[in-house]
Amino acid sequence: MSFLFQQSTSIKRQPEEAIPAEPLPKRQRNTARSSETTFGSTEHFGVPIYDMLRALDAPDTRRSVDTLPKTCKTDVLFTDKYAPTCYLDLRGSQDVQRQILRWISRWRPIAFDLEVPESDHTDEFGRPLKKILLVHGPPGAGKTSSVQVMARIEGFDVLEINASDDRGAAAVQQKISSALFSHQAVSNKPVCILADEVDGAESGFVRCLIELLKADARKVKGVSTKGKKAKDHLLQRPIICVCNEAFTRTLFDLRQYCEIVYFPPSSPNRLLSQLEEINRKEGLRTPTSVLLRDIQETGCDFRACLNRLQFGGDRSISYKDSTKSLAEMTLSVFNKEAKDLNLKLDAYGEVEKLFDSCFSQYTNAYYVDDRMLKPASMGDWYALVDSRRFNAASEYAAVAINHMFLNFSSLSNGPMKYERPPKLFEEKKRTMTLTQEARHKASTATRSMFCLNSYRRELVPYVWQLANPEVNNVPTPQQKAVLVSCQQSLTDAGIRLFTEKLENGSLIHRLDPPINLACCLSTDQMDFAAHGKFVHRSHLKRAFDEAKRLQIRASPTQAASQQAVPKPESKMSSNFFSRDTIEPAVIQQNKVWISYREGFSNAVRKRLSWNDMFG
Amino acid sequence: MLWVHKYRPTSLESLDYNEPLTETLRRLADKEDFPHLLVYGPPGAGKKTRVSCLLRELFGPSALKIKEEQRVLQAGTRKFDFVLVSSNHHIEINPAEAGNQDRVVVQELLKEIAQTQPVDVTAKHRFKVVVINEADSLTRDAQAALRRTMEIYSPNLRLILLANTTGSIMGPIKSRTLLVRVPAPTTEDIGNVLAKVADAQDVQLPQDDAARNQLWQNISEKSNRNLRRALLMLETMYARSEKIDASTQVPLTDWQLMIDRIAQSIVKSRTVQQLASVRKDYYELLTHCIPETVILKELLFALLPRVSAVAGKNIVDAAALYDHRLRLGNKGIYHLEAFTASTMRILEEA
Numbered sequence: 029m030s031f032l033f034q035q036s037t038s039i040k041r042q043p044e045e046a047i048p049a050e051p052l053p054k055r056q057r058n059t060a061r062s063s064e065t066t067f068g069s070t071e072h073f074g075v076p077i078y079d080m081l082r083a084l085d086a087p088d089t090r091r092s093v094d095t096l097p098k099t100c101k102t103d104v105l106f107t108d109k110y111a112p113t114c115y116l117d118l119r120g121s122q123d124v125q126r127q128i129l130r131w132i133s134r135w136r137p138i139a140f141d142l143e144v145p146e147s148d149h150t151d152e153f154g155r156p157l158k159k160i161l162l163v164h165g166p167p168g169a170g171k172t173s174s175v176q177v178m179a180r181i182e183g184f185d186v187l188e189i190n191a192s193d194d195r196g197a198a199a200v201q202q203k204i205s206s207a208l209f210s211h212q213a214v215s216n217k218p219v220c221i222l223a224d225e226v227d228g229a230e231s232g233f234v235r236c237l238i239e240l241l242k243a244d245a246r247k248v249k250g251v252s253t254k255g256k257k258a259k260d261h262l263l264q265r266p267i268i269c270v271c272n273e274a275f276t277r278t279l280f281d282l283r284q285y286c287e288i289v290y291f292p293p294s295s296p297n298r299l300l301s302q303l304e305e306i307n308r309k310e311g312l313r314t315p316t317s318v319l320l321r322d323i324q325e326t327g328c329d330f331r332a333c334l335n336r337l338q339f340g341g342d343r344s345i346s347y348k349d350s351t352k353s354l355a356e357m358t359l360s361v362f363n364k365e366a367k368d369l370n371l372k373l374d375a376y377g378e379v380e381k382l383f384d385s386c387f388s389q390y391t392n393a394y395y396v397d398d399r400m401l402k403p404a405s406m407g408d409w410y411a412l413v414d415s416r417r418f419n420a421a422s423e424y425a426a427v428a429i430n431h432m433f434l435n436f437s438s439l440s441n442g443p444m445k446y447e448r449p450p451k452l453f454e455e456k457k458r459t460m461t462l463t464q465e466a467r468h469k470a471s472t473a474t475r476s477m478f479c480l481n482s483y484r485r486e487l488v489p490y491v492w493q494l495a496n497p498e499v500n501n502v503p504t505p506q507q508k509a510v511l512v513s514c515q516q517s518l519t520d521a522g523i524r525l526f527t528e529k530l531e532n533g534s535l536i537h538r539l540d541p542p543i544n545l546a547c548c549l550s551t552d553q554m555d556f557a558a559h560g561k562f563v564h565r566s567h568l569k570r571a572f573d574e575a576k577r578l579q580i581r582a583s584p585t586q587a588a589s590q591q592a593v594p595k596p597e598s599k600m601s602s603n604f605f606s607r608d609t610i611e612p613a614v615i616q617q618n619k620v621w622i623s624y625r626e627g628f629s630n631a632v633r634k635r636l637s638w639n640d641m642f643g
Numbered sequence: 644m645l646w647v648h649k650y651r652p653t654s655l656e657s658l659d660y661n662e663p664l665t666e667t668l669r670r671l672a673d674k675e676d677f678p679h680l681l682v683y684g685p686p687g688a689g690k691k692t693r694v695s696c697l698l699r700e701l702f703g704p705s706a707l708k709i710k711e712e713q714r715v716l717q718a719g720t721r722k723f724d725f726v727l728v729s730s731n732h733h734i735e736i737n738p739a740e741a742g743n744q745d746r747v748v749v750q751e752l753l754k755e756i757a758q759t760q761p762v763d764v765t766a767k768h769r770f771k772v773v774v775i776n777e778a779d780s781l782t783r784d785a786q787a788a789l790r791r792t793m794e795i796y797s798p799n800l801r802l803i804l805l806a807n808t809t810g811s812i813m814g815p816i817k818s819r820t821l822l823v824r825v826p827a828p829t830t831e832d833i834g835n836v837l838a839k840v841a842d843a844q845d846v847q848l849p850q851d852d853a854a855r856n857q858l859w860q861n862i863s864e865k866s867n868r869n870l871r872r873a874l875l876m877l878e879t880m881y882a883r884s885e886k887i888d889a890s891t892q893v894p895l896t897d898w899q900l901m902i903d904r905i906a907q908s909i910v911k912s913r914t915v916q917q918l919a920s921v922r923k924d925y926y927e928l929l930t931h932c933i934p935e936t937v938i939l940k941e942l943l944f945a946l947l948p949r950v951s952a953v954a955g956k957n958i959v960d961a962a963a964l965y966d967h968r969l970r971l972g973n974k975g976i977y978h979l980e981a982f983t984a985s986t987m988r989i990l991e992e993a
Contacts, residue, residue: 277724399992407965479739485937490896510882517645550901
């Protein structure tokens with residue numbers, strides 16, 4: 029309960045601190061003052077519940093329809109105007125938000141000199157185990173703005189380092205160290221570093237971060253470094269990195285130090301309701317169908333939608349544009365009634381794009397044909413468009429499009445639905461980086477045996493199948509051998525398993541890197557491709573854990589410490605079903621651990637003692 | 644470890660097939676001098692395995708201790724990373740990974756290596772070996788750069804080029820190298836190797852000899868006599884099915900299955916709707932980085948058994964034409980679709 033309470037206070041106060049320029053509604057300010065006078069200090073009693081309720085109403089009054097002029101004539105970008113400013117504005121799913129908030133809040137003890145709470149998920153200073161938070165997601169999902177708000181909620185000042193700044197190693201080094209290890213004169217709040225667009229950063233930046241983390245690790249261990257580099261600092265401030273693609277080559281070295289959070293784009297429905305709200309406030313009267321189209325075309329990119337809303341603006345008035353869109357041009361190629369096609373083509377600049385669009389459209393058109401003659405005859409025209417000659421003399425471009433018109437246009441093609449050509453390049457690049465990444469993790473011998481192409485086309489598909497070994501609920505000895513062999517092969521190919529908890533509390537085992545995206549083509553079984561059958565994967569996971577245990581035991585430093593503790597002996601015996609079982613040896617320890625299913629929606633958490641259970 | 648890796652021969656003695664070739668390689672290694680080599684053959688025939696065995700024969704076991712290095716190379720003003728695998732005696736590079744910058748890789752790396760000479764005077768050979776993978780995808784510029792390097796630095800540098808075909812390697816380089824062809828293993832060879840591996844891994848096989856031979860036959864056929872792929876198939880079968888016998892389905896990759904489905908649907912129905920759905924499949928394949936030329940080739944061979952001989956001839960003609968156009972242009976989907984449309988037309992006319 030206390031967690032929730034604290035959260036809400038910061039929600040309420042946040043608007044005051046974050047945007048001093050925007051006046052708060054009077055009501056709220058008055059209550060804040062009156063509570064002070066009545067109770068002396070709000071710190072003793074927290075915030076009264078009615079204040080919190082009013083604060084919940086506050087954002088609405090702040091931006092209600094009445095307070096704003098009907099048509100917005102300010103020169104503020106919508107993207108700035110409607111950037112989230114408090115917790116309630118945040119986009120993205122709740123559990124992602126909580127994950128990020130929880131991570132940032134773990135830095136509070138060390139940053140504010142608070143008492144360190146005991147937890148399994150933090151180190152001795154109360155900091156999270158992974159010292160960097162890496163938030164990745166598609167553009168316009170609201171990553172940067174959300175993280176900014178969340179850092180402020182936790183009481184940090186945000187220092188943003190993005191691609192517009194110099195990101196050479198030296199410049200960053202200086203900037204970060206001055207921010208991290210010294211107090212700021214202006215405000216007494218600690219700084220949280222937000223590195224934006226890290227996937228585009230130079231390698232110097234990443235190296236600098238890693239150096240910091242290593243120095244931190246040395247400091248924690250208390251290893252003294254010799255010579256000049258005697259200054260190892262303890263990392264006391266959170267560092268958050270934001271990027272679109274977490275699996276790029278530049279971030280490879282950094283990833284092992286990072287807690288990786290995927291920030292998904294908002295759902296179309298939610299986006300639509302938000303856009304409609306803004307639309308109403310601004311008095312723009314954009315029809316819902318246009319908003320929907322915007323959302324579809326931008327792929328749920330909130331920022332792009334806002335921009336379109338503002339500058340595509342009053343579509344009801346200025347809809348008759350002189351320049352035609354690609355969609356309209358394409359459709360007019362297939363419409364027999366369209367006049368002056370050549371004139372239009374001359375006026376329209378991007379003929380190559382238009383041909384591309386016609387190409388993806390013509391299968392939807394109605395036309396008279398004799399046994400596939402017309403589609404087959406297009407081959408030569410494709411060759412012309414796709415040749416160098418074409419680029420040199422684009423006068424011929426119009427001819428190719430005219431041929432399309434001759435072949436595929438008809439009178440009934442007027443109300444045809446327009447389809448956008450798919451974005452091949454980006455998708456291809458994603459698969460490319462994914463397989464490169466996976467190959468990079470494979471053993472050297474495997475890598476020298478499989479060049480990138482054969483790794484992608486031969487090894488990856490089979491390795492994926494190896495990740496789904498066919499075993500019974502209780503594996504037979506033969507199947508156990510299969511599991512061990514599969515585990516070794518996967519490790520050799522650079523694939524690991526990691527366990528993830530779904531929102532409904534069930535566990536799944538995913539592959540890391542997610543090679544299923546690179547080798548599984550049939551889209552109807554995406555889930556199976558990603559996490560296979562639970563039984564198979566959990567047995568495989570056990571094989572992985574076993575291998576790790578053996579490896580740790582084999583390594584010399586561990587062996588020494590193992591010897592010190594007398595190893596309790598385990599007994600072999602047959603159980604009821606006459607299978608061989610190993611009876612776990614009794615270890616003399618007083619602690620008893622009980623783990624239970626822990627989900628994101630555990631609203632109430634209570635400490636239980638043994639007495640509670642028995643009594 | 645992967646079985647392909649675990650059971651890979653590491654010395655010339657342990658090679659399983661192509662005995663005469665092995666003998667030739669041994670003789671080459673025994674001699675005082677050693678030529679530049681151009682090793683070529685179909686994928687999965689064992690080129691790289693033979694080369695690493697040869698290196699071991701030349702320099703002893705230390706040639707197999709490989710490690711990885713990352714180099715930063717400068718091409719004009721742009722810098723890029725390049726990964727190479729090396730031992731004390733040789734380095735292995737894959738210039739195709741550098742894309743258009745392969746010329747820089749060849750020039751810079753080879754010069755750097757060639758200008759240093761091993762200090763150890765007692766060593767059997769005073770030269771270092773550079774293994775160039777996928778040499779057939781080297782650009783013309785890179786090949787030209789290679790050609791001079793081979794002559795100037797010949798005292799302390801030997802090259803081993805690995806390629807699938809010699810077609811795209813230019814004459815001057817062919818004339819400077821000894822051509823060694825590694826043929827694909829026969830079905831019998833594949834059967835022997837698979838049986839050996841299965842035995843070592845305790846795979847339960849059918850007792851009956853005929854059934855066993857049938858199984859090897861199936862795998863060899865499906866793998867296109869590519870031993871690497873055959874071993875992966877066997878390992879997958881071992882993991883995926885309780886008992887392996889002649890009727891066990893040989894696992895194929897998803898993209899191969901999809902191309903097979905495309906061929907099926909082209910033969911079945913020939914409409915524009917079909918064309919549109921095939922196009923979706925093509926996009927799916929392309930986004931998964933299956934090159935257009937590979938799609939075309941696989942599709943052709945999936946189509947041929949399903950059509951009449953006359954139509955088959957025309958389809959091969961069309962495939963040759965569009966393959967050529969694919970290589971000239973860069974909009975693969977156009978030509979794939981054109982190939983599909985003309986195949987449909989050919990089938991309609993037949």
